[in-house]
Amino acid sequence: MLAVNELFETIQGEGVFTGVAAIFLRLQGCPVGCPWCDTQHTWDKNNQAQVKPEQLIMKTGDSPSWAGMSEQAVLELIEQQGFTAKHVVITGGEPCMYDLNALTELLHETGYQTQIETSGTFEIKTSAQTWVTVSPKLDMPGGYEVRADAMARANEIKHPIAMQKHIDALDALLERCPVAAGTTICLQPISQRPRATELAIETCRKRNWRLSVQLHKYLAIE
Template sequence: MKEQIAQIEAGKALPLVEEFYTIQGEGFHTGKAAYFIRIGGCDIGCRWCDSKITWSAAMHGAKSIEDIVHKVLATPAKSVVVTGGEPTLYNLNPLTSLLKKHQVKTFLETSGAYDISGDWDWICLSPKTNKHPKLSSLSKANELKVIIYNFEEDIAWAELQARKVTNDCKLYLQPEWSRFKKNIDDIVNYVKTNPQWELSLQSHKFAGVP
């Protein structure tokens, strides 16, 4: 156990929940093939989280980054999405370095609540009110994706975060899946009135793919 903890702390292994090759369903890269690496451990605790299985890192065994990358390379994947959970709880420098060594692009999905390690081609930051994002994370975001559950509250939160990212950061509003019908019309109308924002849909759920 101590050895596993040491490996994780060094970034040489990660508490892996699942890994799979699929089509990206959300945000800027929607529709593109990518290999997903879902890492366990999250202390954000969103009530509508669709990946609560990731919250406890202890539930998931540590897997070496060499084994992870070996499986990536067994597919035609040209990019890897590292998600969670909250992946920035870990040292991701070794993983991204190894992926880059094999010319695989690296994409990160994070709440921005912690310092970001690793070498990333694209950072999607989805900030949560439960644990506010760090300014250093907001400044690195290529994409700001705000989940809309309670429309008025979450739109105000989205606009607050949009003022903190860089001018070239892409801005997305995404209806939370269980409240899609309740919120979609309001979100569409908001985007039409505020065209600096774009609509993100969880297209993989509509298509029935992972």
């Protein structure tokens, strides 16, 4: 069973698929502990917060409530909502705490494409067709290490930065855990800070990397 925190349709605001209409499936649970995380309500999976699946759609704000759902139930809930997007983003929390093979295969069989957004600290269990975005979380309070197999599986590296030391840390990680040829590397300024944005732009120009600006935050949408 998957612990689902949220299911909604919006525009993807980050990374390679910025601007694409997307269905976001947010899963509950994450032990990584990123200090700047904007979904801290998904960290803990408390039994007292469990609700019925139909209550997820009625959410009007962030909350730690979650529903236990099978892969088929997730697909049925997507179809019941009449969403028109065909790009499903599986995020969290940390979605790779779950085996996502069955869910992603089911979604592909029914005409969807899938993307996973992960910290790279858990084994990635998903369909070979899934686009994997690794946002490597280094030296976080949870103490989890970024996995070499996660970096090797990534189609896209999306790295949040505020200072040069964050770029240096990414360089060291890429040296230690190489990515496949053709993997897109995106730099994402933390909290839209002007200096972080300037540094990201400058580095992307020099290295032919890609800028990710969290479009949804500039547009004030979910």
